[in-house]
Structure formats: structure tokens, C-alpha cells
Amino acid sequence: MSNSLSIAQPRKRALLWLWPLMWGTLLLLSVVAMSAAEPLFRWIEPDARQVIYDRADFYVLLGRHLLVVGIAALVTVVVGVSAGIVVTRERGSDFLPLVGQLASLGQTFPPVAVLALAVPVLGFGTLPIIVALMLYGMLPIVRNTLAGLQEVDIDIKTAAHAMGMTPTQTLRYVELPLAAPVILAGIRTSVTINIATAALGATVGASNLGDPIISGIVNGNMAYVVQGALTIALLALTVDSLFEVLQQPLRSRLSAA
Amino acid sequence: MIELSHVSKRFGEETAVDDISLRVPKGKFCALVGTSGCGKSTTLRMINRLIEHSEGDIILDGQAIEVYDPVKLRRRIGYVIQHTGLFPHWNVARNIGLVPRLLKWSAADVQGRVEELMDLLGLPVGEFAHKYPHQLSGGQAQRVGVARALAADPDILLMDEPFGALDPITREKLQDELAKIQARLHKTVVFVTHDMDEALKLADHLVVMREGRIVQQGSPLALLQQPADSFVESLLGGLERGLKQAALTRVKDHMTSMGPTLPAQSRIPADFSLRQALSMMLRDHSDRLTVVDQHDVPIGELSLRRIIKEAQLDKGSARE
Numbered sequence A: 001m002s003n004s005l006s007i008a009q010p011r012k013r014a015l016l017w018l019w020p021l022m023w024g025t026l027l028l029l030s031v032v033a034m035s036a037a038e039p040l041f042r043w044i045e046p047d048a049r050q051v052i053y054d055r056a057d058f059y060v061l062l063g064r065h066l067l068v069v070g071i072a073a074l075v076t077v078v079v080g081v082s083a084g085i086v087v088t089r090e091r092g093s094d095f096l097p098l099v100g101q102l103a104s105l106g107q108t109f110p111p112v113a114v115l116a117l118a119v120p121v122l123g124f125g126t127l128p129i130i131v132a133l134m135l136y137g138m139l140p141i142v143r144n145t146l147a148g149l150q151e152v153d154i155d156i157k158t159a160a161h162a163m164g165m166t167p168t169q170t171l172r173y174v175e176l177p178l179a180a181p182v183i184l185a186g187i188r189t190s191v192t193i194n195i196a197t198a199a200l201g202a203t204v205g206a207s208n209l210g211d212p213i214i215s216g217i218v219n220g221n222m223a224y225v226v227q228g229a230l231t232i233a234l235l236a237l238t239v240d241s242l243f244e245v246l247q248q249p250l251r252s253r254l255s256a257a
Numbered sequence B: 001m002i003e004l005s006h007v008s009k010r011f012g013e014e015t016a017v018d019d020i021s022l023r024v025p026k027g028k029f030c031a032l033v034g035t036s037g038c039g040k041s042t043t044l045r046m047i048n049r050l051i052e053h054s055e056g057d058i059i060l061d062g063q064a065i066e067v068y069d070p071v072k073l074r075r076r077i078g079y080v081i082q083h084t085g086l087f088p089h090w091n092v093a094r095n096i097g098l099v100p101r102l103l104k105w106s107a108a109d110v111q112g113r114v115e116e117l118m119d120l121l122g123l124p125v126g127e128f129a130h131k132y133p134h135q136l137s138g139g140q141a142q143r144v145g146v147a148r149a150l151a152a153d154p155d156i157l158l159m160d161e162p163f164g165a166l167d168p169i170t171r172e173k174l175q176d177e178l179a180k181i182q183a184r185l186h187k188t189v190v191f192v193t194h195d196m197d198e199a200l201k202l203a204d205h206l207v208v209m210r211e212g213r214i215v216q217q218g219s220p221l222a223l224l225q226q227p228a229d230s231f232v233e234s235l236l237g238g239l240e241r242g243l244k245q246a247a248l249t250r251v252k253d254h255m256t257s258m259g260p261t262l263p264a265q266s267r268i269p270a271d272f273s274l275r276q277a278l279s280m281m282l283r284d285h286s287d288r289l290t291v292v293d294q295h296d297v298p299i300g301e302l303s304l305r306r307i308i309k310e311a312q313l314d315k316g317s318a319r320e
Helices: A002-016 A018-032 A034-044 A058-088 A093-108 A111-122 A126-151 A154-162 A167-204 A210-219 A222-254 B040-047 B070-075 B092-096 B098-102 B107-120 B138-150 B168-185 B196-202 B220-225 B230-235 B238-248 B274-284 B304-319
Strands: B002-011 B014-024 B029-033 B055-060 B077-081 B156-160 B188-193 B205-210 B213-218 B267-269 B288-292 B298-303
Touching (some): A018 A034, A058 A222, A093 A126, A111 A126, A126 A167, A154 B077, B002 B040, B014 B205, B029 B040, B040 B055, B040 B156, B070 B077, B077 B138, B092 B107, B220 B238, B230 B238, B267 B274, B298 B304
Parallel strands (some): B029 B188, B156 B188
Antiparallel strands (some): B002 B014, B002 B055
């Protein structure tokens, strides 16, 4: 039995990498060789003077897109996970409802509205979109951190305490590792949503993969819209499948526990 | 040694433990018995300061427990709970080695100790060391739980209904093994259970609790001979009490050395319980048994009439 497991495991892991590799290759193709698909886009927009978006290279747009989503994700993860940890400690428990509500509020507020409010304060450019993404992506992370930490079996926490683990040791060696799959799922949702939402940045002058879409809408060129949307979709699929690779070993280790 | 004097615990208005006093001498096995919500688990948790007591003194090895640093205190007290509380993301060896690692033992020492304990609890190292808790049966998981509690060789062992979630056969097996381990290691044990048979079987000292108070405490035999009230009596099994008492008595304490009488048909080893002897008499339609030693050599005789007569004497002496 253990023998068959040890053979099956690496094969399954290799299979797991198949999806990110596939989506990643397609993404790479779309940013370096979009023009190769010119006949297809010509078919979509037969009358347009130009069918391939060329005001900026796609890989530059991709880089900026990733940068905006990455910075927002980094801040959101640090703030969201820390907030989740603090309010699940005995001392911070008074703030548990407040933090939950604040995070929900962030997601109820449409990113477009955040942009509209942020531009007068922060000016045009990448900063407003980063703020909007942070607010929008906070909820899944906070919610999943809270759920993950609260779901840790009380018997396990009692045992950790009773064996003489300090609260910090309990958090680090028991609670966080056990909550990790749920927290990671929250980060995955947050990042995937924000990859799509970041396109809105193009409306406030943050140049990214949203540019071809906005430009296509403004100029009535559907081919541009499709190019931007396609690249964003491939990016989202690549990142999402990478998260799947990360999550799988965590899940299988804890299965049936 | 653990000593509780006039200890109470209040949660807001509610009194969970009300003015209890008890003493567990070093190396003795004390069982706290009672129905759910009687305060027995709370009492146990006050000893390792998982719960701080409101009033009274808890003395451990001559010092009030408030003097100890709670984290250090817990590292020298073994603790076993009903649902094991094993860490699901750690394998068996790592779970068992937890407290030694917290105490910063060297890796080699930890490994040696883990293997020693797995051996003691009948868990073959090669088969179990790398298994995860979800791959274990209930009985195996609780063996790991007990091993983890014993890992740093604590003097004191606290057990909170450790076998409560196991099937009867596994439970009995683990009880027998715990008794054997205790006979070897002589830990000071406080054991919480609602199962009176378990308590009678394992404990040197029995404490019956109800609504946060101690109703009666004493040796199992003393309680069986003279329950303080109808509550204790019902916990002790009402009419079954006679047989439970017989289960705690050895055949050799009631036999007469071989006289001129004819040897009886049925033979019973001297270290069997009187309960087993009575059962054998019923089964074999006989009021006499031949008592044999471990080599099956007859050494005495047990008669029903004598058992009954001596039981009356015991009752008389307990009243005095």
C-alpha cells in the first residue's frame, strides 16, 4: 500500500504542474507573438485600420499589471493575515466583529467608486488602483484567515497549551500550519479577482493589460478588447493553477484529519 | 505529591468547583469520578493551570502552583485528553517528541526517548513512527497520546477521560496496559472518568464528585463496602456492588490451605479475582474450587460459604 502510494505521488505532482505550464506557455505566446494571430483579429474587425494593439508592448503591460497586483497582494496578505491573527488572540478578540465588518465593507464598495474617490487625493496613475485592489482583495484574505484559525480543533489547541507550548509557539507550529490551506485559498481568491479588477487601472492612467480593453472600447475596436481580455484571462488562469500546485500538498497532508 | 486544600473555582456567578480538599501522595493513582458537569475536569485543569483556581491552595511538591511559571509547570506534567489532541500535521514520532523538544533536548536524545516510549506502548517504531494521526485507529492514537504525555518523564500525569471515546475492547486493553505501565513507572496520576468500573480497576484512591463538591473519597474497597449515600451507591452500580467488590479481591485472600477435603473439580489460579471465582462456581455448579499457583499446583481451597462469611466480616470492620 505504501509502495503504490510512493509511486503514485510524484506522478500526480508532475501532473499538477501541467496546467500552470500550459497556461503559462499560452500567456507567454500571447504577449510576445500576438501579431501572429493577426488573421484572426482581422476577421473580428475587418474594417479597422489596425487590428493589433501596438501602443505598448504586451510584455511591458503584463509586467506593469503583475507589479500592481503583486504590490496590492503583498500588502493585503500582510495586513489581512496579521489582522486575522490579532483578533483571534485573547487580547484582540474585542476587535473580531469590527475587523470582519471592515473587510466586508471593503468588498461591498465597488472598485470603480474607490478609484473615483482616490484619484482626487492620490492623483492619476498606479497608486489609486493599488488602493482599490487592496480594499477589494482584503475580504477573502481576512475572512479565510479568521475561518482557518477558528476552525483549528479546540482539543488540538488545548493539547498544545497543556504540553507547555507558549502562545507564540502554538500559533507558529500548530495554528498557522493547520490554517494554511484555508488562508492560501483566500489569498488565491483575492489575487485571482484582482488580476481581473486591475484592468480598471487603465481608466485612471495606470498603464497595464487594461489599456487595450479601454482603448478598444473608446475606439470601437473589438480586436483590442479581445487581446486585452485574452491576456488577462490567461494570466489569471496561470496564477490560479500555480496556487493549485501550492495548495495540493497542504491539502493531501491533512486529508481525513 | 499533589495537595488541594479548600479549592474553589467560580466562573462568574457559577461555582464549578466548591471547596474541595484532596491529597494524592507520590506514586499513587487517584481517580475523580462523577457525572458530566460535576467539576472533575475543571479540578484536573486547575492542577496544570489551564484554569486558574479562585480560592484555596494547590500545592505541588511542597510549593504553591502560583509560584511556578505556568509554561514550565506544564512541561513537567503529562496531560492526556479524550480526543488525543494529536497534531494532525505531525507524524507519530514528532508528536511524541514534542515536550522533549520544547525542553531543548538534543535530537539524538529526543529520538531515543521516542523509540523507548513507542516500545513501552506497543507501537512498533518501523510501522508507526512516520504515520500521521489520521492513519491511526482510536486505540493507537490514544497510545500515542499517552506516549506524548510521558515523553519528558514527568512525575505527574493528568488524564482527562483518556479512554472515553474508545470501544469497550480497546478501552479494556488500554486500561490493562496503563495499569502495567503505572506499576512500573509509579507516576502520580490524577485520572478523570465517568466510568466507575474503570476507576475501580485502576485507582488507589477514588474521589466521587457531584455538583462541584466531593461526596466521598477513599480506597475503592472502602467505597464499595460503605458508600456515603444513594448517589455514590448508584454510581457504584447498586446491586452489582457486591460483584464489583469481589472483582477487587484476590482469590488467595479468601482461600484456606489445603485440608483433608477432597479436591474440587474446578481449578482457579490464586491471583484471579473473587468475581471470576464466583462466576466459575456458577458455571460449574460447584460451591468449592481448588486454588492453584502459577505452576498449576494445588495450594488451597475456596468455598462459597467462606466467601460469604468473610464478606460479612469485611462489612463489619468497615463500619467501625
